[in-house]
Amino acid sequence: MIPSNRLRIVLAASEAVPWFKTGGLADVATALARALDADGHDVTMILPDYVSVRNEAADPLPDVTDTGVRFTLDMNGNAIGGSVRRTALQDSKVKVLLVAQDHYFSRPQLYMENGEGYADNCERYCFFSRAVMEICNQMVLRPDILHCNDWQTSLIPALLNTQFADKPGFENTASVVTIHNMAFQGQFWHLDMALTGIEERYFSMHHMAHNGQLNLLKAGIAMADQITTVSPTYAAEICSTEGGCGLDALLRHRESNLTGILNGIDQSVWNPETDRHLDTHYTAASPQPGKASCKEALQKRMELPIRKDVPLFGMVSRISDQKGFDLLAEATDRILSQDLQIVFLGTGDPGYEAELKSIASEYSSRVGLVIGFNDRLAHQIEAGSDAFLMPSRFEPCGLNQMYSLRYGTVPVVRRVGGLTDSVVDVNHETLADQSATGFVFNDYKSSQLAETIERTVATYRQPLVWEQIVRAGMAIDWSWNRSAQRYVEVYRKASESRHKRAKDGRR
Ligand code: ADP
């Protein structure tokens, strides 16, 4: 039966705001769930219950209750029990279920410590993915759509097509996998196949094996009814040898079922008019004097000279190879020879962290640095900076450039992935037609980054032009409604192909 207008959607993710977050996936999972709920769909989010991480979080889970649901999974010969707790997402009807398993999920961090992934990550997320199927089964959720995100939940389409192929309750269930980042595929040694609960024969190059290893993202891409990724440009990039990280041939094979949908932003969280992390608010109609006072507060917080006239660049990022820290390190002297300030907030790769610390101590009157994860400061940097740096090597979508645009903070980005789809470079034409919103460079070269920062500083010195760029960026609507509609279209396609396959007698 083709589902009615109201879809039953189960959204499985390994992180989600406001509770557990390492990057953009957390923002997207919750914002999409909210938008689908607002559109009248029945949405259940299923997340791991990272008990210890949650205890440190600023937002405790409201009213967590035990559902009474218990299950035991055979994890390569070990019987591992789990339970299911329930909570709610404020101001929505979204249901939130938490998979509790203390040994797997009660850890100081989500995926890694000191730059090293947990050794049993395969086991942890195979357990979680299998738990999602158990929950759908035991709680009779009968989803129309199982929406999975990244490698951590990409086993789910494979489970649906194999172990659960003939299970009552899944007759109408189709699967969608969203790729947020091809660089993380969940590749593990072949013996981990025993953790998946799937027959050995699926350890083949057409399903779950890649170069002799188990590849969980590949399982999802090969077996999901539909695949999405988080921007149209990234959808094209991952079908190329350079962007496909080894899976480009498979992605090209599935290209007719692959859609790039640009992320949106959650306006209830990222909005300079109401942001609960700011002492002063401002609007698109009159950014000043509110924005200037956010700048002053940020300079104070980061112990930089308080100056109105100096251009202040911000950067909030996972510190990893993806984000362009090598370019910044290479061009440090050239960039910092100018009269400007830069504030960094991030955590990640210990090598780049050390490099940033040494830059910050050498240029202490120009550079402010906080190593760590700090949601509040991230908002204050978006609001208080004049410009925002994202010189990414690759960027599936990127949320910070959209937050920046919303906050009147001009993005300085490389022309790649979702940055291409969301920032319009400043030049004569785009200034004339008032579409310019930021500064964009093409090649992954430190000289291009340095030149672009120089171009940004020069434009900052022309207040009327700068104001035009700020206003054009602030006027853009990044709300999730539009993107959520695109997801619904993909869900319908997934359901249709599932029903066609069922009619043809294939799963
Ligand atoms: P990615 O998912 O690749 O890390 P995105 O731009 O999509 O990149 O999303 C990053 C999200 O994580 C943004 O909401 C950003 O503000 C947040 N973030 C990244 N690093 C930090 C940090 N150290 N402290 C607080 N927030 C951070």
Ligand code: GLC
């Ligand atoms: C990934 C990507 C980032 C994207 C985010 C949310 O972590 O690196 O570009 O914005 O997922 O989709």
